[in-house]
Amino acid sequence: MNDATIPFDGCITCERRGHVLMIGMNRPAKRNGFTPAMFRQLGEAYTLLDDDPGLRVGVLHAFGAHFTAGLDLPTIAPLMRRGEKAIPLGLVDPVNLGLPGYRRRTKPMVAAVKGITYTLGIELMLAADIVVAADDCRFSQLEVKRGIMATGGATLRMTERAGLGNAMLHLLTGDEFGSAEALRLNFVQKVVPAGEELAEALRLADTIAAQAPLAVVATRLNVLKAVEHGPMVAVQDFFDVQQRLSNSDDAIEGVNSFVEKRDARFTGR
Incomplete structure (x- = not known):
């Protein structure tokens, strides 16, 4: 899919690779900023992974130079003000919070992150099971800089992985940190040279898919x-x-x- 065929509000791609489902976030012109359409399609992709008996592992990745800059606030803010969800009820919740009306994922997910990985990007990777990060990653949970709170799991999983003080350090300042810090905090499991993250994530996914x-x-x-x-x-x-x-x-x-x-x-x- 070239830039001319990508919808303005982005899309989520699904590609089968044996028993692995590659789930791609595709809105590179906007640093893969998430719109309502992308949220819906991501929920559908995660549901496909869980429902298809031929699929055993998912790999979440992104097109372009960056994983995601997070929410596309102009399109998402109206939903937030109304208290509405972008993902329809009944689907698998990509951030796997166990909220009423949503299914929880059962099959493994490996995330390959790179470049800018802000807000929702961190929450999606923390909701995955294994994360491979490029060494050029720039992480930030910056909701406090926008007057909102992280509600996709960061307040829970950052604390679980890194401890109270380390979670507060990044949640309350909204600062930017790199792959080495993410590895130290157990937010990611492997750091590889930029450009190798997807291949390594696929290698891990294939290894998992070969198990029972x-x-x-x-x-x-x-x-x-x-x-x-x-x-x-x-x-x-x-x-x-x-x-x-x-x-x-x-x-x-x-x-x-x-x-x-x-x-x-x-x-x-």
Whole structure:
């Protein structure tokens, strides 16, 4: 899709790559600033990932030099004033907050971030499971500079990853920081030279997609349960989930591949 065919209010692209769904934010002329149309399409893309049995992992990336400058306030502010959501109810929520009326993602998401990654960009990557950052990233959670509050998960996940003081440092000042600081704070998991971030994210996604899908989803959900509800709540799922997984075709394949000294061929059943 060239610049002439990109809608003025941007779009979200979906490209299948084997068991991986590449989800692209495409409004480079406006630094991928998010409009209502992009929000709706992003929710639809995340829902496609969860609903299609042939898809196992998502990769969130962006076209152009930057991940996203965040909200396109002239188009989003009217919705905010009316208390309306840009993503229709019933879809998977890309920031995965568990809000009433929205679904939560079950399959893994890897984010590849680069250049300007402001506000919503940080919240989308914190809602992903693994983040690969280019070494040219410029991060800022700058809502306080616009008279609003971060409501896409930054106040929760920054504190969880980096501790109270580090979260307050960046949330209350709206300052700009780089990839090294994001790595120090556990906001990203890998930093690579600019231009290599998408290839590395795809490599990780392919590695995850090669594992047993039911086990991947169960593992991811148990980790989130431990974070959100505490370790002892997550422990309660151990035996029932393990029994269910052990009776799956994939568990049988896992044993057979071990005995036969070959790569497993998982089907998600």
